[in-house]
Amino acid sequence: MSESAPKLPSKILELMDGFRASKALFVASKLKIFDHLKHRGPLKAVDIANEVGTSVCGTERLLDACAALGLLEKTPQGYSNTDSANAYLTSDGEYSLHGYIIHSNDHLWPLFTNLESAVKEGSRQNHRAFGKKAEDLFKDYYHSEEVKQRFMAAMHSIAHLTARDVATAFDLSRFKSACDLGGCTGALAHELVQIYPNLKVTVFDLPEVIANTSYFQPSGQHMAPVTFVSGDFFKDNLPEADLYILSRVLHDWPDEKIHVLLSRISAVCKPGNALLVAEIVLDEKKTHPLRAVLQSLSMTEGKQRSGSEYKQLLEKYGFTNTEIKITGNLLDAVLCFKKNLSP
Ligand code: SAM
Known part of the structure; x- marks a missing residue:
């Protein structure tokens, strides 16, 4: 038959x-x-x-x-x-993804080769992929100039591609100053000063990163300067600002570290001022977008979150009126405001 x-x-x-x-x-x-x-x-x-x-x-x-x-x-x-x-x-295209592709080949590929062990053990596989344990994700990236430059180029390519959609997801024209915590090469900061010429933007990142940012600055454009400040956002004083920004920072860290970071931001953010978070926002089933779900397999100690999880997390640290904008680009935007003190 x-x-x-x-x-x-x-x-x-x-x-x-x-x-x-x-x-x-x-x-x-x-x-x-x-x-x-x-x-x-x-x-x-x-x-x-x-x-x-x-x-x-x-x-x-x-x-x-x-x-x-x-x-x-x-x-x-x-x-x-x-x-x-x-x-x-091409490596010099305005919106080149070359940096992220090289990072994917040199860093993510060896990690994903060990995905089976990562799933069995529930942990990142740096020791198998690179022969050493990752105590801190970023110390690991910054131990050599070459790896640091590669990582920064990777971050820059995605940040530059997404910056306009993140910067315009909400009308930020009411803010006079912004501080991009973990702002790396300043790709988002430069977009912000172009779109909001009255906004003064400070990029705050680790000294190793700030020392290397000159390579990534846009050339030949007339625009308000961005200020770069080095420091550790878990320990050092945070620059004063009306708007704090965390772009692709929250998903990297475990709850204890997030507690320290959001408590510190909440302490310096004045009532009525705001926090802008740029991340991929998962749907409530946590199966979409695929990019975020696959990123989770890197098994950092942090995690990807849904819209209601971001709302809940931010509320816990005194931020309210949370609005979420799914941009259709590689990063979404979440804006929330520091609660007024109760009378
Ligand atoms: N915000 C950028 C973006 O969206 O492309 C970079 C995101 S990258 C995943 C995280 C950034 O946080 C890196 O630039 C890293 O150097 C910075 N960072 C990590 N630990 C930090 C710390 N303790 N203090 C300040 N910045 C830190």
């Missing part, structure tokens, strides 16, 4: 091959193939291989994979970048 052919489980097949596709993107980015092809006519595999210093046969296979993935165009004359490769995959 003949049965009809089974329907192909295309979603599952796509997931089965997903790691190959990611790695092809990572390696092409690492070899700067998209940079070599930027603003140039089609090039043959042999020419790219000679420029990059790779084998012709390996390069041809990688280029074909990139063409199959829609990252390159292939014609009889050779390979060229698609518009989206020019915009996002």
